[in-house]
Amino acid sequence: MNKPIALLTITVVLAAVSVAAQAQSANRPDVLFISIDDLNDWVGPLGGHPQAKTPNMDRMAELGMVFTNAQAPSMLCNPSRTALMTGVRPSTSGVYGNQIDWRTVERLQGIPTLPRYFRNEGYRTVGAGKLFHSSTYSPQAFFGYNDTTAWDAYFPSLERQLPDEVGPPNRPANGSPFSPNFDWSPVATTDMAMGDGQIVTWSVEQILAADDGPRFNAVGIYRPHLPWYVPQKYLDMHPLDDIVLPLVLANDLDDIPAIALQQAQGNDMPPMGIHEWIIEDTENIRWKEGVQAYLASVSFADAMLGHLLDALERSGRAENTIIVLWSDHGWHLGEKARWRKRTLWRESTRVPLIIVAPGVTHAGSQTSAPVSLLDLFPTLAELAGLKLPAHLEGVSLLPLLKDPTTEWNRAVVSTNGFRNHAVANARYRYIRYAEGSEELYDLASDPNEWKNLAGDPQFETVRAELARWLPKHDEPNAPDNTRATTQ
Numbered sequence: 001m002n003k004p005i006a007l008l009t010i011t012v013v014l015a016a017v018s019v020a021a022q023a024q025s026a027n028r029p030d031v032l033f034i035s036i037d038d039l040n041d042w043v044g045p046l047g048g049h050p051q052a053k054t055p056n057m058d059r060m061a062e063l064g065m066v067f068t069n070a071q072a073p074s075m076l077c078n079p080s081r082t083a084l085m086t087g088v089r090p091s092t093s094g095v096y097g098n099q100i101d102w103r104t105v106e107r108l109q110g111i112p113t114l115p116r117y118f119r120n121e122g123y124r125t126v127g128a129g130k131l132f133h134s135s136t137y138s139p140q141a142f143f144g145y146n147d148t149t150a151w152d153a154y155f156p157s158l159e160r161q162l163p164d165e166v167g168p169p170n171r172p173a174n175g176s177p178f179s180p181n182f183d184w185s186p187v188a189t190t191d192m193a194m195g196d197g198q199i200v201t202w203s204v205e206q207i208l209a210a211d212d213g214p215r216f217n218a219v220g221i222y223r224p225h226l227p228w229y230v231p232q233k234y235l236d237m238h239p240l241d242d243i244v245l246p247l248v249l250a251n252d253l254d255d256i257p258a259i260a261l262q263q264a265q266g267n268d269m270p271p272m273g274i275h276e277w278i279i280e281d282t283e284n285i286r287w288k289e290g291v292q293a294y295l296a297s298v299s300f301a302d303a304m305l306g307h308l309l310d311a312l313e314r315s316g317r318a319e320n321t322i323i324v325l326w327s328d329h330g331w332h333l334g335e336k337a338r339w340r341k342r343t344l345w346r347e348s349t350r351v352p353l354i355i356v357a358p359g360v361t362h363a364g365s366q367t368s369a370p371v372s373l374l375d376l377f378p379t380l381a382e383l384a385g386l387k388l389p390a391h392l393e394g395v396s397l398l399p400l401l402k403d404p405t406t407e408w409n410r411a412v413v414s415t416n417g418f419r420n421h422a423v424a425n426a427r428y429r430y431i432r433y434a435e436g437s438e439e440l441y442d443l444a445s446d447p448n449e450w451k452n453l454a455g456d457p458q459f460e461t462v463r464a465e466l467a468r469w470l471p472k473h474d475e476p477n478a479p480d481n482t483r484a485t486t487q
């Protein structure tokens with residue numbers, strides 16, 4: 001072969017490779033990545049509360065696949081979100097609390113976060129609202145730990161993930177003795193003037209924007225995070241007199257290790273635990289008001305989701321867009337005499353997870369296979385046809401998305417601080433605390449986790465099988481290095 005022909009051949013080959021790369025990039029699916037903060041299983045597709053009204057989550061469930069046994073990597077915003085976004089477990093990174101800026105943690109240096117990874121691969125990445133951990137805005141407050149290298153555009157800004165919003169004139173409006181954040185109230189404003197309304201308005205513009213190439217649109221909806229301020233119409237959807245309270249067993253805590261109660265109580269605020277204050281009102285009006293306000297906040301968040309799904313339909317790109325909806329952890333509203341999160345019980349660890357992947361998922365499908373939010377990074381990378389980074393500790397859910405009956409002999413771990421873990425498989429949940437005490441629940445016969453079976457010799461094989469999945473390594477706490485205080 002003479003030289004000119006060789007050069008010509010090389011040029012033609014290079015051009016062909018380049019065209020192929022562009023074609024591959026152009027064919028890659030878009031991703032619409034939606035998180036809803038502090039959303040527990042009180043949503044239509046999971047049936048955690050009989051009065052949940054979430055028509056848009058129901059609609060999304062009809063489009064794709066619902067995971068009915070999805071577990072959070074941790075039960076607090078920062079460790080859960082950091083794990084999802086980096087693909088690294090809390091027990092590997094040492095990020096267990098909200099006071100740790102993951103960006104400075106040694107073990108996570110050089111690891112691309114999920115949106116950064118998609119950006120590196122040629123995606124246009126845009127984000128709005130709380131995606132990485134962030135506290136509400138105030139002049140003194142800390143803004144959060146966004147990956148500022150991950151985005152082509154961000155609302156309100158790379159440094160500030162949450163916009164201002166209107167609250168009631170006096171806080172707390174519910175008369176609670178706790179921080180002004182533990183509050184609920186109707187607010188006299190429109191949906192789109194709310195913080196989430198502003199986030200969704202901006203995100204809808206991004207979804208409708210005409211541009212070429214694959215895009216990764218991320219939207220962080222903040223409600224039902226406290227405070228539960230929503231327009232009155234959402235409270236009207238859940239009349240106070242009809243509110244059904246969660247089931248609570250009177251002596252439920254008698255078979256729980258002392259360390260579990262200490263950890264749960266440590267998250268309440270002095271001088272009195274939240275649940276004590278709630279049930280001080282023997283008519284249960286406070287409890288009903290709290291449940292009503294949470295259900296109303298969930299319905300508000302659902303309405304926000306509806307705007308995003310509508311925009312995607314209008315954009316003409318729905319047929320080539322993967323939609324994923326997730327929450328960072330659950331929430332107690334009185335179950336086990338607890339409010340808030342940060343426990344290893346199912347109310348804290350179980351999260352909504354819905355994935356719509358055109359051409360992959362089947363409409364209206366669901367699976368009870370145990371999965372973790374850690375699995376989202378590899379799943380989305382594989383769905384987009386990208387090479388999986390080596391550092392990921394989750395697994396791709398693609399086999400389940402294709403076929404919900406795929407055999408799935410896995411168990412997944414949720415972590416609440418150093419060496420405190422819960423392990424969930426298809427039927428049981430096993431909890432082990434740092435000092436060695438344990439809980440074991442059979443969800444098939446005891447979905448409320450009332451009867452601790454950890455000491456029952458009949459379940460020794462079950463206990464041992466679950467214990468096998470505990471992390472082999474527990475990284476010590478990374479040092480607190482910020483002023484963040486909210487959850």
Ligand SMILES: [Ca+2]
Nearest residue numbers: 252253450451
């Ligand atoms: Ca019990």
